[in-house]
Amino acid sequence: MFAKRTDLALEARELWQESAQRTSRLSGVKAAKSKLEGYSMTRVDILDDRGEQALGKPRGSYLTIDLTTFWQRRTDFFERAVRAVGGQLKELLPAEGEALVIGLGNSAMTPDAVGPLAADSVLVTRHLIASMPKHFAGFRPVAVFRTGVLGTTGVESAEAVRGLVAELRPALVIAVDALASRRVQRVCATVQLSDTGIIPGSGVGNHRAALNRETLGVPVFAIGVPTVVDAATLAADLLEESGIAEIDEEKLQSGGQNLMVTPRDIDAQVRDLAKVVGYGINWALQDLDIEEMEGLLS
Amino acid sequence: MFAKRTDLALEARELWQESAQRTSRLSGVKAAKSKLEGYSMTRVDILDDRGEQALGKPRGSYLTIDLTTFWQRRTDFFERAVRAVGGQLKELLPAEGEALVIGLGNSAMTPDAVGPLAADSVLVTRHLIASMPKHFAGFRPVAVFRTGVLGTTGVESAEAVRGLVAELRPALVIAVDALASRRVQRVCATVQLSDTGIIPGSGVGNHRAALNRETLGVPVFAIGVPTVVDAATLAADLLEESGIAEIDEEKLQSGGQNLMVTPRDIDAQVRDLAKVVGYGINWALQDLDIEEMEGLLS
Amino acid sequence: MFAKRTDLALEARELWQESAQRTSRLSGVKAAKSKLEGYSMTRVDILDDRGEQALGKPRGSYLTIDLTTFWQRRTDFFERAVRAVGGQLKELLPAEGEALVIGLGNSAMTPDAVGPLAADSVLVTRHLIASMPKHFAGFRPVAVFRTGVLGTTGVESAEAVRGLVAELRPALVIAVDALASRRVQRVCATVQLSDTGIIPGSGVGNHRAALNRETLGVPVFAIGVPTVVDAATLAADLLEESGIAEIDEEKLQSGGQNLMVTPRDIDAQVRDLAKVVGYGINWALQDLDIEEMEGLLS
C-alpha cells in the first residue's frame, strides 16, 4: 500500500480515520477544536502507546493553528497571528530559563528555509545579558543556532545541537522546521506546535536523529510549518477522490524524480510565515509588544 | 475543457495528437528526431498559419534537446551538453554582430531563476572590446541585461528591453527564461531553442508583452528551460491515464492556490542547467573551448 | 600637487578656502547653514561659471544634511531623518509626474551598495497604477532601475538609463549613488541632495558619462551618501595638519593598491542610511506617513 506522507498530527489522525479498514474508535488520542485570535486551532493529544502506534508520532500535545485567513490580510492579521502562535507556545514552555532556538533546514532552498528565516526574526539576547546584565535585566536569555546543511557541514543537525546544548546548558530548546503536509490547503497556511521534540529534515525528505528530551536532556518544543505536499501523496488523494482505489506510484514518479508541490509564490509565503514564527517565539519568551520587537530587530 | 499548460512546442504537438477529436493530419507542422552529442533532440518546425493555430505558437523552429541523461553524469556530460546546446544555437544565430543576452525571471525564486543564473555564466565582452579593442579583437561583443521583477521595478521586461535595444542597437537578442512543461520527466531535463522570440514570464504564470523581431526590430532567439509542471495539468494527465475523462479542477486548486510541481533538489538542478545554457551561449558566440571559458569567468 | 578627492560640494568649498594661494573671495558660490528636524544642513549654491570652476561641479543647489547624531539614536531619529531628507527633496522636485528612481552602484560591494539598497526601500507603484488605476489613484507613479555593474552587463549605467528614459518618458529622474568624502566624520553620516544630475560611480573610483538634463532630457536629481574616504586624501590631510606640506603619495600607495577608508561596521551603516534615503524618496513623492510606508513595503 502506498504510504501517504504527512508531518502533521492532525493529518495523521485524518488518515487513520479515512482508512477503510478501521471501524473502531481511535484509542489513546484526544482531539479538540477552538478559536484563537480569529484563527481556528486543532489540538491533538497523543496519550499512550496505542495513540503513538495509530498516528506514528510520539505522545504529547500537537496544536495546529490554521492561518489560512492570514492571506486575506484582514485587520491586524499579523499581530493576531503572532499572538495566536506566541500565546499557545508560551503555555507550552517552562516560565523561566535560557532558551536555545534552533533553525533547522536549508536557507538556500525556499521550501526548507522556514527554520533559518524564523531564526532571523528571533531576538538574540544571551550575549547582551551576559555583557550588560543591568541594561537587559528584563529580558530572558535567548541563543540561536542555524544548523545548516549536511552536505556543507558533514555534521548531522542532531550532533551539532547535542554539542551546543552540552556547552550552553539551556533550560529548553525550541526547534523550527519545515514540514510536509498532505493537503495543499494547509501548505504555508498552518503552524504546528508540539512539546514532543522533532526529527530534523523530515519535511523535505531526509530523516535524521531526533531532537528531544531523551537525546538532549532538556525539553524540546517544535514549531513546524508545512511548505510542501509530496506529489505522490497529492496524486493518491486525488485519485481516491475520483473513485480510483489503487494508484500506480511509478507513473507519477516515472522520471525517477522526487517531486514536491508548492505554491507559486512560496518565497513570499515562507518569508511571511517565518516572521510570524520568529515573532511568536519572541512573544512567548519576552515581555514585549510587537512594535518593540520591530524596533529591537531592525 | 481544462487547458493543459505547456511552453514546449514538442508538447503542444503531443497535446494536439492526443486530442480525441483530431483524426486528421497535423498540417503546417514538421517534426524530426535526431541524436546530438549523445543526447536526443526533437525539432518541430511550424510552417504556416494552420501550424500556428494548431500548436498555439508563432511559426519558426523549435529545437528541444533532451538532457535527461545529464543527471547520470557520464563521461564529459557537461561538455557534451554545452556543445549540444551551443552548437544548435550557433546554427540558428547570425554569424556576426553584437549580441544582447536577456536573463528573464526572478533570481530570488528558484524555478524562475534560470534566466538570471544563465546570465551569470555568459562572457560579457562589449565594454572590454570598447575599451581595449586590440586586446579583445578576437571576441564578439556581448552585453547582458537582467530584467528583474515587475514588483520591484514597476517596468515590464519588454519595455525595459525595448529601451535598451534602441540604445545599444545589437545585431541580435538571446532571451533566456524558465518554462512550464506538461511532463515531470522534462522538468530540469530539457532545453528548448527557438528563433521565434519569447513572451517573458510565461513559464511561471505571468503573461507580458512579447520580445520578438516585430517588437524589437532585431531577431530574437529564445532559450527556455522547463522548471515546473502546473499542478492541475499534471493531475489532469494522471487522471486521464487512469481512465477518468473529466477532472474537477476546483478540487485540486481548492485552496485557491496556484500550485506548481518541482523536483526536490530544484536549486541544484536549476543552477547546473543555467550553467549549461550560459556556456552554450558562449560556445555559440565566441571561439573558445570550455576550459578557456572557465578561466575567463572565474 | 596632490588632488584631494571629494564628491561633496560642501567639501569642494572647504578645499578652495583652505588652499594657501587664495586670499580672494569665492565668487559665484553662496553657502548657508540651517537646522532641520534637529539635524544641521548646509546649502551650497553654485551660481555661475566662476563658481563651477572654483568647485569643479556644475551649477545648481547642493544640500548636505548632517546625520551624525542619527547614530546616537535619540527619540524619533529615523523619522526625523526621513522627514529632513524627504522634505528637502520634495522642495527640489517638480510637484507632479512619473518618477524614475535609479539605484547606481554594486550591490555586492558594501561601500558601493547605497544605490541598490535605497532602491529596495522605494515604493514601486507605476505598474500598480497602470493595472489598478482606481485603487492606486492617490499614488504618484514610480519606477525603479538598478543599473548593476559594468563588468556583468557590458553596458555603461548612462547608456542603460538613457534607453529606459527614452522608453518610459518619466517627468523626472532621481539617482542615488555612493560618494567619496574627504572627512571620515562625514562618511555614513551625511546625505547630499542636488538638482544637478550625477556622474555614476564617481564615489568608488570610476568615471562614467553623466546623468543630467542634457543627456536624459528630463531633470535629474541626485542623492549621494559618502561611504568612503580615499586613503591618500585622508593621509594628505593628516600630514598637513601635522605641519608637513608635501605628501609622498607613492608611500601610501606603495602596494600599487587603490585604498579606501571605511567604518568597521559599514555594512550596518550603509543599510540604515539607504533606508533613510529610500523612505525619504517616498516622503517626497507620496502622501504617506512612515508607518504606512512600512506596511506597503513589508
Place this chain on the structure above:
Amino acid sequence: MFAKRTDLALEARELWQESAQRTSRLSGVKAAKSKLEGYSMTRVDILDDRGEQALGKPRGSYLTIDLTTFWQRRTDFFERAVRAVGGQLKELLPAEGEALVIGLGNSAMTPDAVGPLAADSVLVTRHLIASMPKHFAGFRPVAVFRTGVLGTTGVESAEAVRGLVAELRPALVIAVDALASRRVQRVCATVQLSDTGIIPGSGVGNHRAALNRETLGVPVFAIGVPTVVDAATLAADLLEESGIAEIDEEKLQSGGQNLMVTPRDIDAQVRDLAKVVGYGINWALQDLDIEEMEGLLS
C-alpha cells in the same frame, strides 16, 4: 604610546625591531626566509617566554607566505598558491585523523568573510565516509563549521566550537580567520599559517576566547589572511616615516569612528584568496589534484 595593531607574527617582529629603545638582540625568536612555488615565505618561530613577551604571541611556528605576485596572474599562479599554502599546512598537521575546519567571521561583511568563504571551498567528507565507507575509503574525514556572528547567535565562537569538538572528537582543528595587518602591501596578499591556535575575531576588532589545544583538547592550526589595516596604525606609520614622532590619535578617529583601510576591490580579492585557502586545506588533507577538487566541489 600608540600601540600599532597587527595579527602577523612577522610584523610583530618588525615592530620590535623598529622600536627605538631596543638595541639588544631579540631572544627567543628565530626567523628565516625561503622560496616556495615562486612565492616568498618567512618563518618566525617563537621559542620561549622571552619570545612570547617580545612579540605578544604564544610560542609556536608562524609561516607567512607572500602571495603579492598572485595578482599578476602569471602561469599557474592559482595552482602554485594552493601548493604553497597546502604543502606547508600539510607539514604542520598530523598525518591522520578527522579534521574539523572552522570558518570564523561574518560572511555578510567582506573584510571579515575569509573564514566562511574558505569553508565553502573545503571538501566536506565526514558524512559521506560515514554513509558510504567503501566508496569514500581513500578520503580523510572532514567536517566544517561556520561560527556565524555573536549578534545573531548570542554564542561566542569559542563556546560553539568547544561544544562541537566535544561531540565530534576530531583529531585536529583548522581555524580560518581574517586578520589585521600593519602594512597595506600585505593586505589580501599574504597567508599566515600557525600551529598555535587563534583568538577568533581579532582581525576585525573583537577579542574573544582562544581556540587552542588548552581550550579544545586537540591541536588547533590557524590560517589567517590579512584583509584590513587599522587606519590609526597606518597613519602612525606614515607620520613616523615623515619624521613626526608623536601622532595625535584623536585627530584620525575624531568622528569616534573605528576605521579600517581596505583595497577598493576587496570583494574580489577576498573571494579569490579564500579559494586558495580552501583548496590549500584540501591539498593538505586529501590525496587529490586541483582539477579533481574542482570536480568534487562544483
